Amino acid sequence: HIQYQFKKTREEVLAIATEAVKHAAKYTSNVEFSPMDATRSDWNYVAQMVEAVIKAGATTVNIPDTVGYAIPSEFYEFIKFLFNTVPNIDKAIISVHCHNDLGLATANALAAIEAGARQVECTVNGIGERAGNTAMEELVMALKTRGEKFQVYTDINSKQIMSTSKLLTHITGVSVQPNKAIVGANAFAHESGIHQDGVLKNAMTYEIMKPEDVGITRSTLVLGKHSGRHAVIARLNSLGYNLTDEELERFFKLFKVLADKKKQIFDEDLEVLVGEAVYKMKGRYKVTNVQISTGMYSPPMTLVTVKDRYNDGAETFDVAHGNGGVDAGINAVKKITGTKAKIESFNLVAITGGSDALCEVTVTVVEEVNGRQLKVFGNGVNIDISVAGILSFVDALNKLEYIKQRNHIGEKIEAKL
Template sequence: MLHDPKRVYVFDTTLRDGEQVPGCQLSTSEKIEIARELEALGVDIIEAGFPVSSPGDFQSVVEISKAVRNPTVCALTRANKGDIDAAVESLKYARHPRIHTGIGSSDMHIKHKFNSTREEILERAVEAVKYAKKSVEDIEFYAEDAGRADIHYLAQMVEAVIAAGATVVNIPDTNGYCLPNQYGDKIKFLKESVKNIDNAIISVHCHNDLGLATANSIAGLQAGARQIEGTINGIGERAGNTSIEEVVMILKTHQQQIDLFTNINTKNIYEISRMVSTQMRMPVQPNKAIVGGNAFAHSSGIHQDGFLKNRENYEIIKPEDVGFPSASIVLTARSGRHALKFHLERLGIKPDKAELDEAYKNFLTLADSKLNITDADLLSLVDSDKFVS
């Protein structure tokens, strides 16, 4: 299969890994609604669920397969025939089906999760890929806990599963352990050392336990990975997954330096962020990058002054690029005259310098005691009758 070497495929696991957050279970109809928005967003792969885990998850994969046309629909399995059979059955309506199977690759998982040996785990990995390949052409293999795996054993495993038919190899930092340079070096080593690596796409799947999921994902892409796995709003197990909107906007903002692109329609980002937040009953923290309520809010006087002179002084992304309603100048006790003048003019009031100085003095007194400054408050600062034409 030929791929544009600059293209990054976006694999969304909001409906699988994202839904593993306690209290965030979705109904099938809610999943379908989100899946359709993911399709409109332009994601390449939707991981629709873990079919063997429950009848509800199985049915969700079936219905999502019917509901979307363009994205690949992916079903997760462990490395055993029962899981794979359930996944194959759930994907029977998918236009572009993918099985995502795998097993632990770190000695920690091999010894303490599977009570096994490297040799036995390698054999199980190969068997799972071969078995899945009998039913579905597109097979992604995940080497769980690759972030802590021995690099030479990981390379051996990756080479073996590609030889068995894997089209994508997922190198998860399952516990969010790696530093960006460590993770990037791991991807680089696989790219340079696995002889058949060009027969598959390398995928990065990073968790955020140390707050490094996005940084690690970017490091992996720079080292040669061409698929990014993550969730909307960065939701997921424990501290969450890589935030898709962050990676997408990093690539767009640094197009010249990184020279990679996705097919994401970035203007849909804010809308789907709000939908996922509402459906999963998970508020987005105000200071969340790209989609947080304060992502484009300016409250410091120095920042406000610079922004009003030229928005690029303090904005590297335009709100409209991600579908955000607009940038805002928030009035607080730290705001300056320029911001107050901006809001008064917005209300049709154009004070001269003396009037602005007096209004600003009164404003600071008010802002020290009141959290939210309203338009009515602003009008009370000036003789608004004087400005009525």
């Protein structure tokens, strides 16, 4: 990096680093410095850099494995080397930032903690650039499950892990693989007969941690159209959701619509409805009606009605054909809005089992505006797969409109509330 990317000498980079830290320290008492690609660099030079930036005022020094190259034993030795070599290292918190290119991010972070690091930069679900970063949930539960090994403490409430994981999935549209440690759908599933037998007799035989420890609750309470408001709120609270009165009003509107169509409503349904009620942005467009006509021998046709919040809430409907109800509906939305946006990816997942399951569709949408490519994701939830697909596309259009308005890209239109 020094030679090819920055075209500087080691001395020049050292001077730039210390000056940057000194400048930052003028504005805050908490300055973090991170030497890029530290694990592939000369250890002695990294030690020299760490000593210099701490002296300049850095209160946290983060050692990154920028391209996920390190292995645990090597990373342990590297961190130990810094502790044994840098004379003023006790004046700063040593942090690590591990990437998962070799699938070793969490293992490397744990090795660093063993070596003396006291901060780890991690992400929920391990989400991040390329193969991702150290997964927060894996790190927290490793420290909790193997506390006697590490003798360190974190005050993260592990019972919020599952709801946080699902919230991030809903917001980003990035799904969690079923066999993902801690938060995957199969993380606490036991298929083998001998394993099932052991768990039934004593869960500790094959479960090194309890599902409840990460916020997975087991309930026999069945919710439906006749469930009282109090029972539903109690279930939301047990899942870790404490909604405001305004949020509850939006939630119960969605709950009533779903309950009229679906016999039983499960925890997974509730969590998706919370995402829709609390975190879905109020955008320019709102779908108010969808009618689909299709069959084995007739061309699919969809009618869509859209309300435009930037045009005094005027409703416009149009009809279009396509390769299926979703495609026809999206073509109708394009005719109504005039958008040139294109769908890059389309993914759907059934939230629960059964043919009446709530379906969540996530789309990635791109649009070229003034020579700049904008990319967003949208998601839509409905019992009808086609409707969910159309809603996801409109959700993406709303995000595109927001980005264009915020960054003054293209024609500016004042919102009429």
